Every structure is written in structure tokens, then in C-alpha cells.
Amino acid sequence: MTLLDTRTGASVEFRALRREFGEVKALAGLDLSITPGELVALLGPSGCGKTTALRVLAGLENADSGEVLVDGSDVVGVPANKRDMGMVFQAYSLFPNLTVRDNVAFGLRLRGKPAASRHKRAQELLELVGLDSHGPRYPHQLSGGQQQRVALARALAIEPRVLLLDEPLSALDAQVRNQLRDEIRRLQLRVGITTLFVTHDQEEALSIADRVGVMRAGRLEQCDTPAELYARPATAFVAEFVGTMNHLPGVIAGDDVEVAGCRLPLANRGTRTEGQQVKVLVRPESVSLDPSADGPVKVTDHSFRGAVTRVTATLPDGTMVLADLPSVSAVDLVPGTSATVGFGTRPVLLATES
Template sequence: MAFLDIKNLEKVFGQNRVVKDFNLAIEKGEFISLLGPSGCGKTTVLRMVAGFETSSSGAILIDGKDVVSKRPNQRNIGMVFQAYALFPNLTVAQNVGFGLKVKGIAGSEADNRVAEMLKLIGLPDLGNRYPFQLSGGQQQRVALARALAPKPQVLLLDEPLSALDAKIRVSLREEIRMIQQQLGITTVFVTHDQEEALSISDRIVVMNGGRADQIGTPFDIYNRPSTRFVASFVGTLNLIEAKVIDPAANRISIGDQAITLKEPLGAAKVGDTISLALRPEAGSIVEGANGDTALVGQVMTSNFLGSVIRTRMKVGTAVISFDMFNSPGLTPPSVGETVTLRFTASDLLIIRE
């Protein structure tokens, strides 16, 4: 049985169903990210698990016990908010120990736990400071320590890094993951940042319109998107329209160029239009290539992005982007130049939804 088991969860505001038949089974110690654009329902799911939002229907089980009818302080859950939510009139140590005080833990036991948490977040000597004396990253560390101090069964993080600058976000997300693994605590992390979700999660739930479009490992979500939305939302992707020319042989055409797919075309018929996905990093320019896994096109733009150079080429009516790793000796293709893009047949995925 899953440690955190969310079953048929729904939330209705008036006539608007913001969460629709949401199901998710999370194992003990697993790090799950809810990923999606604003308004997709990810924060509402998190708030229902925390008890801050009442579910319209469904069940939320923690270690086999349904907590839907319990108040937030009865669920043994730690919560980290986007805006830190530290008490400005309390010191760092008092903030970290607030949950312990609520649970009736005091004296040396509370002091030792606070010291342990401050050491865990790398701020062992800042217990006497106040929140306004800390940087944004330090404040979020304190918020994390406060959530962890009472030893919750589940840790919930609601876009905790979105108020920080890019460099601090990267270092702090790595710290959060390291602390989570060290403690072995079951964690649900809400974010709209694909890189965050891909870099620290055991599994990702991609949400769209109140539903879970796809649940899988970061590798599967990125490389094997199951819907058009997931394919377009996670990472940079080429979505290419193609015509079926021989379904039995898995032959399709992009513009006037034929390609043999590795993935079966299924029930598609001659003349059907299908959608294909191709990641920009999958292709490479080669001289004089021909065959089933090459496309010839004309360069439209070539943009320097630091570590990569992203080039857009036109093949028939399709526009395909591909990336080249930057190096001092690299000569990017020129606008108007005819180039040949080589990739493997397995790099082209059929998008069926």
C-alpha cells in the first residue's frame, strides 16, 4: 500500500471543477513533483492534502488512514510556502521551534531539535537573528527547518523557490533534495519550472486542466511524453505534422521527404495526418546524408544561446529546431543555407492525444 494515497480527489468551486478525478499513489520516502502551468490545479491538490482546502470528493490516506475529515494540525504534515511565512517578531530559533511549541515539546528536547534543524540547513550560528536580517535563501531554509522540526510524516512544498533569483534557486533545490533524501521523508513539491521538477524528482505528475496528464520518472516524462500537452510543456520540442504513406511499413512523409518510423502507426490509414515529436538535441547536421533518418531543409534562423546554438530549418511547411553544442571551432549554419539533419528513427515519437 502507498504511504500517501490520493484517490478520486475532486474540487469544485461553484460550477468550476478545478481538480478532476485525481489519483496518485506515493511510496514512503518518495519525492514527487506536481508540474504544470498556472491554473492547472496543482496547488489546490497540495492544499487539499494539507487540509487548507476541503475536497469536494475523494480520499487522502496517509499511512493507511484517511485524513480528509481531519484539520491541518491533525494530519502530521509539514508545509513550506512560496512566501516564507516566517514570524517577523520571532528569532530564527523561535521560528524553527514554533511547531514544537504547538505540539507541547519544550525544554532541552525542543532546544536540541532546533539546534539539529539549524545545523541541517547550514545555519547553526544564526538562531538569534530575526527574519529581516536574513537573505531570501536563508529565510526559505528557516521555513524548511520549521516544517521539518516536528518530524512530519509528509512534507509539502508550494513553489518554495519562485521568489529567489536563478542562482540561489539551483543551489537551494539541490539542498532540499539532499535533505529530503537524508531524512527519507515523503515529499510533494509543486512547481511550474520544468528544470526544477526534472532535476530533483523521483517521479513527476504533469497536470493539465485539473487532471494528471502523465505520471512518470523525469526520464520518461521528457523522452516519452504520452500527450500533446506533455510533449509541448516539458522541455523544448518540435511538433511536426506528417502524412501516412504506407501504414504497414510505418512510412510517413514530412513535406515531400519520406521517413520510416520505429514506432508502429497502429490504425492509421494512407493519407491520415499524424503528429510527431522531435527534441532539438536529437538531431545533428551531417554532410551529404541520405536515407530514412535524414531531412533536408533550409536554415531560417540560427541563435546563440551560450552552451548551444539553436537553429531553425524549414522542411516543406514544417519548421524544425535543432541544437548544436557550442565549441570555439564551430561554424554555425548560415541563414538560407541548405542543411541535412540526421537523427534516429526512434527519436520521432507519435503523439496520439
């Protein structure tokens, strides 16, 4: 058996999933479908329900109501050890008294696999995660990143239908986290396993997932590709939560909004009335600044970031605005420069009404 012989991933579906802890609604009717072999990341603030959703799928938490379907069959009520799920947590949870190879093969031993086949499988997985020479070592002889690779290999060894990753990288330093993030994605694509990845890290979610689901108060605000989620957020909450966003003062003008002398099309006027003062959400890359001797905007900071330079400027009313500009066109926008400002032509969102 080779790694490429493993079966394709399972479909997963949450239907109207509810879970309450006292008065706290951890899941308030969650609906989500994951296609076979897809990696979906759940992202959201603390307490939004993302980890509860993963634990319900794993069988570590019971839902109050709703369905959890794996390949079309409801697994609510099925014990966790019968669900055929592989799990990797923030804590590595390796057995300190077992070698790396035996840690990886542990699940196979529980399933009664012969020693020769489980050792062969463990070696295949260690090669997959780049630790083929580390089999005889013990966990304390490995770095944090290596230990997490072993935990991932152990989860994959049993050929689970679904792989569940609960903040698996948050205990690692930034450089190792980035390397292992890319490694997880490579492995997931190679093995073709359906994966649910829970994280609080926006960059992590956007860089690793086929789709990202943004959760809020136990519900899914939007689930879309990273590019679509960033460029076309469905709600003001998603727009504000994902990426950097300017909050600029504006005034409702018909179907548009006026911001710093510019009239912009609106995506979500809602119940706002003519002339109402609002906060307008604009991405830094949608802001343009052009040097002008009599421009009403003043540049206050200039931060070179390689191909992009982040320029901070102050609008006539004192509001600070961030602009991410190509570095080649931002060389003259040094602190003290006067400039004019623009915000593109795409419809903008208004901040959530308080």
C-alpha cells in the same frame, strides 16, 4: 535525538479525488500513489489542479469526493492541525518578532515540548540547513534564501509524516533558487521524508524529483521518473509540456509519418487517416543536420551552449527546426550553410488534434 533518528516517511495515496469550484473542475478523479520517502513533483499549467491536490492533502481544502490515504488511513475529515504535515509556501511566513531559533522551534512549543529539547532540536535543524550561527538573528536580518531555509527547518522540526512544498522557490532569484533547490533535495534524502513538491518550473521538477506527475485539467496525464517522462512521454500533451519540442508538418503514411522526406515510425496514430496532414513532435536532440552543398535545408542561426550547440534551420517548406548537436560536430553549421536533415529512428508523437 539526532536528525538521522527521525522516522521514515509515510505512504500517501489519492483515490478518485474530486474538487470543483463552481463549474471549474480543479480535480477530476485524481489518482496518485507516493511511496514512503519518495519526492514527487506535480507539474502542469496554471489551473491544472496541482496546488488544489496539495491543499487537500494538507487539510486546507475539502475534497468533494474521493479518498486521501496516509499510511493506509483516510484523513479526509481530519483537521489540518491533526494531520502531522510540514508545509513550506512561496511566502516565508516567519514571525518577525521571533528569533530564527524561536521560529524553528515554534511548532515544538505549540506541542508543549520543554524549552531545552526544542532549542536543541532547533539548533540541529539550523545546522542541517547551514544556518547554525544565525539562531539569535531576526527574519529581517536574513536574505530571501536564508529565510526560506528557516521556513524549511521549521517545517522539519516537528518531524512530520509528510512534507508539502508549494512553489517554495518562485520568489527567489535564479541563482539562489538553483542553490536552494539542490539543498532541499539533499535535506529530503538525508531525512528520508515523503515529499510532495508543487511547481510550475519544469527544470525544477525534473531536477529535484524521484518522479514527476504532469497534470492537466484536474487529472494526471503521466507520473514517471524525469528521464522516462522526457524520453517516453505517454501523451502528446506531456511531450509538448515537458522540454522543448519541434512541431513539424507531416503526412500519415501507413503506420508511419513522412516529415521532410524522412519516414518515421508513429507512437500515436489514433484516428488519423492515410494522407492526412499532421503536426509531428520531435525533440531538438533527435534532429541531425549534416552540411551538404546541395542540401535542401538552410541554417539560419547557431547558438553555442557549451557542450551542446543549438542550430536553427529552415526546411524546404519554410518550417523552422531546432537541432541540439554536440558542439564539436556543429562547428561547420554556421548561418547560410546548406544541409540535409534526419530525425532518428525512435517512434514520434503527433500533436494533439484540435
